[in-house]
Amino acid sequence: MADLKVTLSGLELDNPIIPASGTFGYGYEFAELYDINMLGSFSFKGTTLEPRFGNPTPRIAETPAGMINAVGMQNPGIDRVISEELPRLKKCFHKKVVANIGGFSVDEYAECCARIDGEEQVGLIEVNVSCPNVHNGCMSFGTDPLGISAVTKAVKAVTKKPVYVKLSPNVTDIVPLAVAAAEAGADGISLINTLLGMRIDLRTKKPVIANKMGGFSGSAILPVALRMVYQVYEAVKLPIIGMGGISSARDVVEMMLAGATAVEVGAANLVDPWACPKILAELPSVMEQYGISSLRDIIGGAH
Amino acid sequence: MKQGIYTIIEHTPLTKDVYRMVLSGDTSAMTMPGQFVEISLPGFFLRRPISVCDYDEKTITLIYKVVGQGTDALSQMKEGESLDMLVGLGHGFDAGKSGDAPLLVGGGVGVPPLFNLARKLIAAGRDVTVILGFNKADEIFYAREFEEIGARVLVTTVDGSVGVKGFVTDALPEHFSYVYSCGPMPMLRALYKAAQGKGGEFSLEERMGCGFGACMGCSIMTKEGSRRVCKDGPVFDKEVLEWQI
CATH class of the missing domain: 2.40.30.10 (Translation factors)
Structure with a gap:
């Protein structure tokens, strides 16, 4: 019997499969399609202190083996997430959820995390310091070790929940950023967010996306994500949630060998809404094929 | 789904x-x-x-x-x-709101989603008028098919090569009970102005990521807050849309 269980900072997951923030809403669209309780957890839509509409459309472009989005952290704001989304989610999801929190200042991150700290449904907080789609915020924290350190310390001071810092790949060297998060007290690292990219429409001769650039995700970025997870695993002794282009059970195993304790599945959910159940269904046979009895045993196995 | x-x-x-x-x-x-x-x-x-x-x-x-x-x-x-x-x-057209004499207005590739609606309205005994707008004669399609299921069909072409010369709004009948439409945004905007006072539903187009409400890639701002074209639409009550006219 294949053992899929993993543990993230004391949070025990039945399996390492976590739909990624921004590809799973607040869960209930998918709960209409399958029992989302089969998932390890899921990371809800990036939430900020104030409600946000996000960027103008078009917000989506296609790429070879991937896509670009410039949604811009559209969300109803932390208070409505607590008063409306979480109670609605509770009816269809009985496990702990990952709260993905975005912000535009250190105080805003801290205030948002302080408000979600009392929510029993939240198993861990994923601090998004890496959204490429908003100006004057988010990614500017995520590409500066001092910014990451300040946000991490401020958030840790207001919550008892495990804090995972979600890093941007849009840097020359990911390691100093992971180290900054670790030294500031992060409980884990989540990576990678999307890569900054763009497409140009040959008919209009202008960028496809209204915001010009956006976050590139999908199968095409898997090797970049694997490389960065591998580097971060060597540099810090913290659990890692690995993501970026995962769309199959083989990708999950590969990401865990690179050093991830759990994985997030993102763009794949948008192309096939049943992507996560399919990955879960094929995991045991892929494990058997490669002589793996327990997923815990392979974390960082490639090092 | x-x-x-x-x-x-x-x-x-x-x-x-x-x-x-x-x-x-x-x-x-x-x-x-x-x-x-x-x-x-x-x-x-x-x-x-x-x-x-x-x-x-x-x-x-x-x-x-x-x-x-x-x-x-x-x-x-x-x-x-x-x-x-x-x-x-997605959420489609509500055939139940049509009244006795609904008007269906399609522009170019906005024509197709009106066909099944026309069929259902005619089956329900409604007096259906369809305006199909195209740029020129060789772009016209489905006028005959709408006639064959029993709709009154008016074709407009921008160059006047077939039917009424001009835009769909140049062929609007004097009396209709409700309007359903799909087509390019300038056409919808003109139709909105021309059909003020009448109820209606418009189908919108937007670049989508998933198509089922998960990614928020196709959100628009309406008078009732943000809505997803793929899941809350593509068909919206025309009065909730922001027209800025």
Whole structure:
């Protein structure tokens, strides 16, 4: 019997499969399609202190083996997430959820995390310091070790929940950023967010996306994500949630060998809404094929 | 919404870049006219959203225009080949609100999603008028098909080569009970102005990521807050849309 269980900072997951923030809403669209309780957890839509509409459309472009989005952290704001989304989610999801929190200042991150700290449904907080789609915020924290350190310390001071810092790949060297998060007290690292990219429409001769650039995700970025997870695993002794282009059970195993304790599945959910159940269904046979009895045993196995 | 494999049983060009494709398979997820499907195409990451022109218990008819590499690849598909589709997406037209004499207005490739609606309205005994707007004669399609199911059809062309010269708003009848429309945004805006005081529903188009409400890629701001074109629409009550006119 294949053992899929993993543990993230004391949070025990039945399996390492976590739909990624921004590809799973607040869960209930998918709960209409399958029992989302089969998932390890899921990371809800990036939430900020104030409600946000996000960027103008078009917000989506296609790429070879991937896509670009410039949604811009559209969300109803932390208070409505607590008063409306979480109670609605509770009816269809009985496990702990990952709260993905975005912000535009250190105080805003801290205030948002302080408000979600009392929510029993939240198993861990994923601090998004890496959204490429908003100006004057988010990614500017995520590409500066001092910014990451300040946000991490401020958030840790207001919550008892495990804090995972979600890093941007849009840097020359990911390691100093992971180290900054670790030294500031992060409980884990989540990576990678999307890569900054763009497409140009040959008919209009202008960028496809209204915001010009956006976050590139999908199968095409898997090797970049694997490389960065591998580097971060060597540099810090913290659990890692690995993501970026995962769309199959083989990708999950590969990401865990690179050093991830759990994985997030993102763009794949948008192309096939049943992507996560399919990955879960094929995991045991892929494990058997490669002589793996327990997923815990392979974390960082490639090092 | 259901995912399934559908077999192409007919695939024919209607104009130089507009094609009609009939597929057989499970249509049980289709609940109203104006819904759409998302088609997976080999070699392309995202699915393609295409509005449903008509459907019955066993078949789905799509009419699409070749506008890019994805729809170009779709146009190369042969009868007998199959497609992976998500079916029954979005909120469509509410035929129950039509009143006795509904007006249906389609512009270009906005014409197809009105066809099943027209069929249902005629079956319900409504007096249906359809205005089909095109640029010129060789772009016209489906005027005869609408007539064959019993609709009164008015064609407009911008160059005047067929029917009324001008835009769809140049052919508006004096009396109608409700208006349903799909077409380019400038046409919808002009129609909104021309049909003030009448109720109606407009189908919108937007670049989509998923097509089923998860990614927020196609959000628009309405008078009632942000809405997803793919899930809350594509058909909206025209009065909730922000027109800035």
